[in-house]
Each structure stands twice: as C-alpha cells, then as structure tokens.
Amino acid sequence: MPISDEEYNQTKAKLKKRSKSLLILGVFVLLAAITMIVLAFVTAEFGFNPALMFPAFFMLFIGIVFCMIGFYLWYATKMDKIAGFMSKATGDSAKYTTEKVTDGFATGLEKHGMSIGGGGKEVIKVKCRNCGYLETEDAKFCSQCQQPL
DSSP states (O other), X not given: OOOOHHHHHHHHHHHHHHHHHHHHHHHXXXXXXXXXXXXXXXXXXXXXXXXXXXXXXXXXXXXXXXXXXXXXXXXXXXXXXXXXXXXXHHHHHHHHHHHHHHHHHHHHHHHTTOOTTTTTOOOOEEEOTTTOOEEETTOSBOTTTOXXX
C-alpha cells in the first residue's frame, strides 16, 4: 500500500536525523579508538601497552560500522533525487528507442501482410460530427464528447 507524501517526508526527515546521529557517533568512536591506540604506544615505558589494543581495535571496528550505516541512511534519503534525475535523463531516449523499435516491427509485419495489434484486420474510423474525434465504426457514442454517432 503506497504511503502519502506527508508520511514519506516524515520518514525521510527521520532517516536524515538518524544518519547524522550515527555519523557523529561513528566519528566520535573512531576518534576515541585512535586516541586509545596512540595512548597504547605512548604510555608504555618499553614498547606499547597491549591491554589497550583489543578495546581500541574493537572501538575502531564499531566506529567504522556506525559511519557506514550512517552514510547508507544519508544516501537513502538522496535516492529520490537520483531516481528523478535518471528518469528525466533517460526518459526521452527510452521513448525514442521504443518508437523506433515499434516502427521497425510494424514495417516488417506490413511486408508480410500483417499489422501490430490488429491481427491483420483493417480498422475503419468514423469522424464525430460534434468534435471531430476519430472513433471506431462500431461505436454508438463518441468516447471524447459522448455524443451519439
């Protein structure tokens, strides 16, 4: 079931807010992990402090995951703009290609005495006296202006 524009905009706003929160949290956790790694090397008198390394790398991993999820949610909020651009950019070429392919099929079928959609049957149109619309010969009323034919 499709959602309304208002629900869509509310969901999009929530996603933007969550993506920013996750990105900020991810960057904070990454900075804390890098600080712990630096402290592991600086605080030890002869080498490094291995007790800080496991939590530091775990925090580094968690920070990267938060940043990735935040970036994905941010990207998801931009998809409607990207999809709109792509449909506008490719719509005319798809229409042109479809028309040319259909014309090619129609020409090929005509060479063999057939037509698209008619099954080889000729369609006769009648012009409406009221609006000038071309209607099929078996119609009793004009589908454009609803007047009797």
